Amino acid sequence: xxxxxxxxxxxxxxxxxxxxxxxxxxxxxxxxxxxxxxxxxxxxxxxxxxxxxxxxxxxxxxxxxxxxxxxxxxxxxxxxxx
Numbered sequence: 001x002x003x004x005x006x007x008x009x010x011x012x013x014x015x016x017x018x019x020x021x022x023x024x025x026x027x028x029x030x031x032x033x034x035x036x037x038x039x040x041x042x043x044x045x046x047x048x049x050x051x052x053x054x055x056x057x058x059x060x061x062x063x064x065x066x067x068x069x070x071x072x073x074x075x076x077x078x079x080x081x082x
Contacts, residue, residue, distance in 0.1 A: 010028060012047050015051050019055055020054055027079050039075060
């Protein structure tokens, strides 16, 4: 992924909570090139969450919904490793 789409994702990663900003920024630095297809859709769906819900998932306070696609679990694991 490159160019306009990557810049758009970077902009969407800017959040109201600094903790989210730091994790999302590191994630994009490490994994932007490998984001495509289901992984990209899963990442975008996580970006659609409000700041506190996203941080609860990233910090492990809450788990993802049981009906979530497997790609969401994969992206969450990658985010938590950042």
